[in-house]
Amino acid sequence: MAGVPNLADTPWLDPSSEPFIRLRGVTKKFGDFTAVNNVDLDIYKGELFCLLGGSGCGKSTLLRMLAGFEVPTSGRIMIDGVDMSDVPAYERPTNMMFQSYALFPHMTVEKNIAYGLKQEGVAKSEIADRVDEVLGLVELTDFTKRKPDQLSGGQRQRVALARALVKKPKLLLLDEPLGALDKRLREQTQFELMNIQDQVGITFVVVTHDQDEAMTLSTRIAVMDAGNFQQIGTPTEIYEFPESRFVADFIGNANMLDARVTEAGTDHVTVETALGTIRTEQGIQVQEGQKVYLALRPEKIHLAKAGDPVHEGNMQVTGHVEDIGYMGDMSVYKVLVNGETMIEVTAPNLTRPKQRSLAITWDEEVVLSWHSNSPVLLVR
Amino acid sequence: MGKGRSLFLTVMLWLGMAFLYVPMLLLIIYSFNYSKLVPVWGGWSVRWYKVLFESEEVWNAVALSLKIAVVNATFATLLGALAGLAMVRFGKFRGRTLFGGMLAAPLVMPEVITGLSLLLLFITLSKMIGWPAERGFTTITIAHITFSMAYVSVIVQSRLTGMGETLEEAALDLGAKPFRVLTDITLPRLTPAMVSGWLLAFTLSLDDLVISSFVTGPGANTLPILIYSRIRLGLRPDINALATIIIVTVAIGVAIAAFMLMRQERQRLAEEKMAAGP
Amino acid sequence: MSSVAADPMDPAPGPTQAGLGARISRQLQASWKLCVIAVPYAWMLIFFLLPFFIVFKISLAEPLIAAPPFSALFDLTEEGIVTIRIILDNFLFIFEDDLYIRTYLNSVKISTISTILCLLVGYPIAYGIVRSGEMARKLLLMAIILPFWTSFLLRVYAWMGLLADKGTINNLLISIGIIDEPIRMLYTDFAVYLGIVYTYLPFMVLPLYANLEKLDSSLNEAAADLGAKPIGIFFTVTLPLSIPGIVAGSLLVFIPATGEYVIPDLLGGGNVQMIGRVLYNEFHQNKDWPVASAVAIALLFLLVVPMMIYQRYQAKEAEKV
Numbered sequence: 001m002a003g004v005p006n007l008a009d010t011p012w013l014d015p016s017s018e019p020f021i022r023l024r025g026v027t028k029k030f031g032d033f034t035a036v037n038n039v040d041l042d043i044y045k046g047e048l049f050c051l052l053g054g055s056g057c058g059k060s061t062l063l064r065m066l067a068g069f070e071v072p073t074s075g076r077i078m079i080d081g082v083d084m085s086d087v088p089a090y091e092r093p094t095n096m097m098f099q100s101y102a103l104f105p106h107m108t109v110e111k112n113i114a115y116g117l118k119q120e121g122v123a124k125s126e127i128a129d130r131v132d133e134v135l136g137l138v139e140l141t142d143f144t145k146r147k148p149d150q151l152s153g154g155q156r157q158r159v160a161l162a163r164a165l166v167k168k169p170k171l172l173l174l175d176e177p178l179g180a181l182d183k184r185l186r187e188q189t190q191f192e193l194m195n196i197q198d199q200v201g202i203t204f205v206v207v208t209h210d211q212d213e214a215m216t217l218s219t220r221i222a223v224m225d226a227g228n229f230q231q232i233g234t235p236t237e238i239y240e241f242p243e244s245r246f247v248a249d250f251i252g253n254a255n256m257l258d259a260r261v262t263e264a265g266t267d268h269v270t271v272e273t274a275l276g277t278i279r280t281e282q283g284i285q286v287q288e289g290q291k292v293y294l295a296l297r298p299e300k301i302h303l304a305k306a307g308d309p310v311h312e313g314n315m316q317v318t319g320h321v322e323d324i325g326y327m328g329d330m331s332v333y334k335v336l337v338n339g340e341t342m343i344e345v346t347a348p349n350l351t352r353p354k355q356r357s358l359a360i361t362w363d364e365e366v367v368l369s370w371h372s373n374s375p376v377l378l379v380r
Numbered sequence: 381m382g383k384g385r386s387l388f389l390t391v392m393l394w395l396g397m398a399f400l401y402v403p404m405l406l407l408i409i410y411s412f413n414y415s416k417l418v419p420v421w422g423g424w425s426v427r428w429y430k431v432l433f434e435s436e437e438v439w440n441a442v443a444l445s446l447k448i449a450v451v452n453a454t455f456a457t458l459l460g461a462l463a464g465l466a467m468v469r470f471g472k473f474r475g476r477t478l479f480g481g482m483l484a485a486p487l488v489m490p491e492v493i494t495g496l497s498l499l500l501l502f503i504t505l506s507k508m509i510g511w512p513a514e515r516g517f518t519t520i521t522i523a524h525i526t527f528s529m530a531y532v533s534v535i536v537q538s539r540l541t542g543m544g545e546t547l548e549e550a551a552l553d554l555g556a557k558p559f560r561v562l563t564d565i566t567l568p569r570l571t572p573a574m575v576s577g578w579l580l581a582f583t584l585s586l587d588d589l590v591i592s593s594f595v596t597g598p599g600a601n602t603l604p605i606l607i608y609s610r611i612r613l614g615l616r617p618d619i620n621a622l623a624t625i626i627i628v629t630v631a632i633g634v635a636i637a638a639f640m641l642m643r644q645e646r647q648r649l650a651e652e653k654m655a656a657g658p
Numbered sequence: 659m660s661s662v663a664a665d666p667m668d669p670a671p672g673p674t675q676a677g678l679g680a681r682i683s684r685q686l687q688a689s690w691k692l693c694v695i696a697v698p699y700a701w702m703l704i705f706f707l708l709p710f711f712i713v714f715k716i717s718l719a720e721p722l723i724a725a726p727p728f729s730a731l732f733d734l735t736e737e738g739i740v741t742i743r744i745i746l747d748n749f750l751f752i753f754e755d756d757l758y759i760r761t762y763l764n765s766v767k768i769s770t771i772s773t774i775l776c777l778l779v780g781y782p783i784a785y786g787i788v789r790s791g792e793m794a795r796k797l798l799l800m801a802i803i804l805p806f807w808t809s810f811l812l813r814v815y816a817w818m819g820l821l822a823d824k825g826t827i828n829n830l831l832i833s834i835g836i837i838d839e840p841i842r843m844l845y846t847d848f849a850v851y852l853g854i855v856y857t858y859l860p861f862m863v864l865p866l867y868a869n870l871e872k873l874d875s876s877l878n879e880a881a882a883d884l885g886a887k888p889i890g891i892f893f894t895v896t897l898p899l900s901i902p903g904i905v906a907g908s909l910l911v912f913i914p915a916t917g918e919y920v921i922p923d924l925l926g927g928g929n930v931q932m933i934g935r936v937l938y939n940e941f942h943q944n945k946d947w948p949v950a951s952a953v954a955i956a957l958l959f960l961l962v963v964p965m966m967i968y969q970r971y972q973a974k975e976a977e978k979v
Contacts, residue, residue, distance in 0.1 A: 067549075067553055068552075068553075069549050069552075069553075088552070089549070089552040089553055090552045090553070090554075090555050090556055090557055090558075091555070092553075094553070095553055095554065096549075096550070096553045098546055098549070098550055100546055102546040102547050102549065102550035103550075104547060104550070104551075104564075104565060105569075106568050106569070115551070115554050115556070115564075116554030116555050116556075119554055119555035119556045119557075119560065120555055147651075149648065149651055150651050163554070164553075164554075167554065167555070385786055385789040385790060386789075386888065388782070389782055389785060389786035389789060390786065392782035392783060392786055393782070393783055393786035393787070393790075393798070396779060396780075396782070396783040396786075396859075397798075397801060399779070399856070399859075400801070400802070400805055400856075400859065401801075403813070403816035403817060403819075403820055403856070404805070404808070404813070404816055406816065406819065406820065406826055407812070407815070407816040407819065410819065410826075417824075418819055419819060419822065419824055419825050419826055419829055420824070459697065459698045459701055460698070462694050462695075462697055462698045463698035463699075463702075465694055466694055466695040466698065466699070470691055470694070470695060473695060475699070478707075479695075479699055479702070481969070482702040482703070482706050482707060483702065484969050484972065485706070485965070486706065488909070488910070488913040488914065488961075488965050488968055489917075489965075490913070490914060490916065490917020490918070490934055490957060490961065491914075491917065491919065491934075492917055492919050492934045492937045492938055492954070492957075493713075493917065493937075493954045493957060493958060496713060496937065496941060496950060496951070496954050497709030497710055497712065497713045497954070498705065498709050500709060500712045500713055500716060500947070500951070501704075501705070501708060501709040501712055504712055522705060523705075525701075525705075526701070526702070526705040526706055529698065529701070529702075530702075533698070558690070558691075559690055583807050586809070587809055587810050587811070589810075589811055589920060590919050590920065590938075594941075604809070604811050607809075607811055607812070607815075608811060608920075611811075611815050611818065611924065612923075612924070614818075615815075615818060615819050615822065619812075619815060620819075622812075623809070623812040623815065623816070626808060626809050626812060627808050627812075630804070630807045630808045631804065633807075634800065634803075634804055634807060638796075638800055642796075
């Protein structure tokens with residue numbers, strides 16, 4: 001998939017490696033509502049694992065079960081080989097960074113961070129050393145005596161992270177860690193978070209609803225919906241090889257077409273769609289005549305004016321530009337093919353719009369083309 | 381909701397305020413009336429304040445009422461806080477619905493019913509186990525604690541619900557045992573609610589007439605019982621003087637509290653501004 | 659999901675010993691929680707719930723000229739079996755006696771009218787406060803709450819001075835020359851309405867304020883944008899949305915007003931009969947404890963429905979937070 005895998009970096013591909021966190025048949029019900037539905041999951045040491053999904057998909061409940069705030073209705077959770085069923089939150093080797101940060105408003109930054117160590121009965125001098133160390137890590141050394149409401153949002157976020165890290169947990173749980181920050185700060189903090197994880201070597205499990213955040217941060221992502229995992233994989237796997245329509249739609253955009261298999265070869269599959277016969281090079285187990293779906297990402301389609309040269313060997317169809325959305329760095333084109341199927345195509349804006357003669361405009365006849373390994377066939 | 385009052389609302393507001401405050405104002409003015417007949421103006425004087433201060437009966441009643449109010453407020457705050465904690469933070473337990481009902485009912489229960497039922501309880505108990513041997517301070521205090529703790533628990537419950545559980549969870553997550561979480565996190569954050577609960581319980585106790593007059597015994601006259609026994613027979617200038625003292629004391633107390641609240645608020649705003657700076 | 663290892667969750671070997679200590683400490687934690695619940699729970703059971711059973715029991719007893727003036731309801735017979743004598747005479751008595759029925763209806767009438775008056779006075783006040791500027795809002799709210807901290811009894815007393823035949827209002831009207839003879843105001847239904855509205859006004863205004871304050875002002879702007887006039891906006895948007903506040907405020911006035919004793923006694927005198935006053939007098943003057951208890955139980959039945967509505971409302975509000 002992504003070249004020759006290096007097993008040290010991708011332990012999930014190594015059948016002999018031991019998972020660090022193991023969930024088996026974990027279900028959580030609130031009354032009649034099933035928040036998490038019988039899930040299995042393995043997470044390996046040193047991973048930065050993302051639980052990604054919309055609100056109410058069960059990702060936060062799963063995180064809270066790892067932390068020990070919720071007890072699974074059934075199923076088991078093991079962390080580093082220890083069954084967590086009977087272990088209350090305060091005895092678990094996990095720490096959490098809360099979405100709201102949950103900093104104690106009546107304690108200074110220093111006291112907040114020291115709080116967890118005090119509970120362990122760590123010696124005073126050691127507490128001071130460790131607090132200093134972690135404050136250096138998050139670059140907050142000058143703010144030790146402040147109270148949380150005397151800090152900016154970004155500073156609070158780092159105090160929350162420091163407070164969770166200082167106990168050197170086996171597992172750090174982060175609930176929407178960047179959710180409360182504005183866009184620019186969020187992007188900057190994403191990389192800081194990855195660096196910090198690299199330095200401390202703790203396993204992170206991150207809950208987020210932001211796919212960009214998940215794609216940038218994670219070693220692997222679990223896409224959740226309605227209490228179930230839709231797919232678990234690396235960011236590339238999730239984006240390039242979605243296993244279901246839900247995942248293809250949830251992560252990025254995709255043109256989704258109903259398709260019927262006309263030829264199921266070993267190295268390729270041919271399907272019949274509203275755009276005509278399409279050949280894909282995806283090795284997927286299907287039978288002739290089977291109804292499937294074909295997903296085609298807008299950025300994987302090449303757009304050209306009718307008559308311009310097109311890559312040899314690419315699939316191509318002609319269409320009519322119905323609408324253009326200008327987004328600055330790129331534009332979204334809505335192209336009507338065969339007078340009935342609307343296909344979305346994105347193209348970078350290589351030229352300024354002023355040079356009209358070069359750009360594609362409304363009501364123009366265009367040629368859409370793509371490589372035969374671009375479309376993805378989905379059976380569900 | 382936005383600003384902008386119509387003329388109608390402004391007029392109603394002023395009328396409403398006049399309705400609330402004119403009677404009290406007149407009460408105060410007539411306390412300085414020399415005349416023995418309250419509504420007949422006989423010139424300014426502080427004669428009735430003197431009468432009031434010289435009355436041993438009044439002093440005794442004030443002392444008893446204050447004693448009851450302080451003991452009541454302290455116990456009610458303690459019990460009410462425990463009850464509030466149990467209701468909001470302990471999840472489901474057996475009998476929770478009944479407990480919730482018992483905590484909410486005293487707020488709307490007619491006082492005559494509460495008073496009657498408590499008196500009958502005390503009488504029954506005293507026949508069965510010989511306690512309470514006589515009615516007075518103890519029985520009134522117990523009665524007051526019973527309804528005051530319900531009020532305190534309501535305040536504590538709404539504060540706990542408003543606070544959410546995240547900070548407690550954070551403390552648990554950092555390894556604090558539940559009891560430590562209570563002392564380190566929950567109680568400090570609950571302090572303002574408990575202070576207002578204490579003040580409310582104190583006031584409710586000072587104010588109560590009906591329940592006290594059911595459960596009191598011979599000789600144990602709280603201030604409201606004393607006032608009531610006097611005004612039942614008509615207007616009394618010394619009661620006007622007493623009312624004035626009470627109203628002024630409360631007004632000063634409330635003003636101080638409001639001033640302190642506002643200062644706190646201003647400080648908080650300043651701190652937030654400081655945080656937004658760097 | 660790649661590698662699912664072969665040992666699906668065999669009991670972990672290591673930490674059973676650590677688990678034992680943990681279990682003991684958890685037991686301690688549980689008993690600590692039990693104490694927190696038990697103390698206030700026991701208090702309320704003994705001093706709030708138990709008394710009602712006693713009242714109920716006595717309401718079924720026969721009056722005796724003795725101390726205490728009621729017969730025992732539970733008798734231990736020779737075989738050690740508890741027999742219960744239920745005497746509904748007291749209830750029959752209050753239903754047969756015209757006085758009680760009339761008092762009942764009168765109480766409901768007076769508290770209903772007072773509640774409506776209170777709403778009519780309180781709503782514009784609450785709405786006026788909500789529409790005021792931030793500083794004015796704080797001061798006005800404080801002005802509404804302040805009387806609550808002063809003595810209830812003395813606020814009622816203030817009206818005695820105003821309403822008496824030779825009171826402030828009559829004196830004023832006579833001196834201006836509007837009337838020659840004093841108007842009788844004290845010891846009438848009117849005085850009782852006034853007293854209830856005056857003393858219970860904060861209970862009406864505060865829930866209304868809390869409700870109105872939460873309403874989104876953009877709803878008003880939307881209605882105005884769609885062409886509604888201010889009066890129309892009030893009746894089609896604000897008023898319907900403030901119904902929860904109206905219900906809460908009205909119940910907070912209606913329930914205690916129905917059982918009110920002090921106001922009918924001081925401002926209504928002997929002319930206004932209300933159930934709270936009858937109960938008080940039945941107990942303190944007639945010393946008829948069983949009948950007083952029966953009246954209490956009957957009053958409770960009358961108020962149980964509004965109380966439950968209020969409880970429901972409170973629970974719903976608590977959930978919203």
